[in-house]
Amino acid sequence: MTNDTSSKTHGASKSVVRFAPSPTGYLHIGGARTALFNWLYAKHTGGTFLLRIEDTDRERNNPAAVAAILDGLTWLELDWSGEAVSQFARAARHREVAEALLANGAAYHCYCSPEEIDSARDKAKAEGRPQLFLSPWRDRDPKDAPAGIKPTIRLKAPREGETTVDDQVQGLVTFQNKEFDDLIILRSDGNPTYNLAVVVDDHDMGVTHVIRGNDHLTNAGRQTQIYNGMGWPLPVWAHVPLIHGGDGAKLSKRHGALGAEAYRAMGFLPQALRNYLVRLGWSHGDDEIISTDQLITWFNFDGLGKSAARFDFKKLLDLNGHYIRETTVADLLDRVGKLLPLLNFEDIAKTELDPKAPPRPDVAFANMILATVPGVKTGADLKARFEKAGWDKLGAILPAVKERSKTLLDIPEGALFLIQQRPLAVEDKAKASIDGDAKSAITALLPRFTVAQDWSAAALEAEVRAYSEETGTKLGKIAQPLRAALTGRAVSPPVFDVMAVLGRDETLARLGDVA
């Protein structure tokens, strides 16, 4: 019946799936992965990916949070069909279904007060019994209802037997019905509760496959009872394992469980994050680097594992480096140009760091910029500096810089020499290489550079190599001081590329400063 095995293979019938976040803040990494799985499954089956905001609880109503979620999905390039559905806006329909359930005897009015329920639960807990609340109103005559009390509507859940969830990931999961109490589907204020709203919306939206976190597995049992109460067909369930922090506990801020926008700010590429996320709980043999197109053709429930995975920041970084190397210079330039204006270094630098949480490339970068580039407080400032020095120069050094970049932020960092003002502040590690011998070598090279016919990296390297052989000096003994003089650092892109991009005048001037 609901176990649609044909959906496991490519070319499966078209699915309708949805991502249904609660607008509590940003799009967190676990949610992003759930959205990705849904999106991939929709693409794989040629189906539809819908978006629904679970904003039934008005206290959680937060337009900024909704915007952050949409923004995160957009950045991850997980496009959805149509407008995002507001669950709150459908409350009238939810009420209608609650009334229908009441009418067909699958639900009843309950006049218990919250206090009554609480004390019963406390008592059960104290006695070590299951904290189920069995409403007396299930069997009482509604005529006995106390006046002036607005009732809730509870589902009349079966007391005997069992409810089985046929899950694509977890297999057959059976709950004893006596483990479920009669859940409230309509609050006393007339508003629907989560489980009712989800079932009604999924049904009305034509959702065929519910792919969500494993934390909803018991809800699947409860929701099954609502589907049954209405006589509606069940969706195919797929409860994917959760993501845990490095210590194996539920992922939280403590583990650096950041929103998608934080990963953007740290300079991650969406396709890298997607590739990383999909491999957390899903696999296709030994494949690690998988293009999105390949993912779409391969993704299915068979590849999903059952156990929770821990988030590994280092592996994400490695993947990001891979994708950066694969990306064209023009594209990278564009991405850096769009990323920088989003950053406020002073704000980022204030981020509280937990020593146990993964490193924060954005915080390290912000601190480095604030410390070494006077007058630059924001990414926009920094971008302006690069533009002043020549945005095309950033592009010119990019082929060398991207080889050494793990995140997009490593690009401006690696090219920082372009915007440094003379005389350069030379870091201590670099200073050490500029000794007496180095100075005389630079002095000897200056006239050669001055008359060099061809100011290309290759020609400059040939020139220096020739000098190195003539004088019997190791190339390293010359290149390192040149690097220090030209970039102020002990680590930089290849020094001849640096010279080529800097141009003859600036190169000679910087060398002259130390000679």
Next chain:
RNA sequence: GCUCCCUUCGUCUAUCGGUUAGGACGUCAGAUUUUCAUUCUGAAAAGCCGGGUUCGAUUCCCGGAGGGAGCGCCA
């Protein structure tokens, strides 16, 4: 406490009864190299424990241990 779920290198995972238990990240060693990085080579590193079933179990079953999730007029 109750219910459900999970358990292969440090981490992500492959294996769908027979493999020297494979790959990736990380780690370590080496090669290449003007620094760093890339790239390449190599190394160390795993079946939670105890019972079955079987000619044979990492794989199937049971028990234990450990971990996780859920138990709201939250979602």
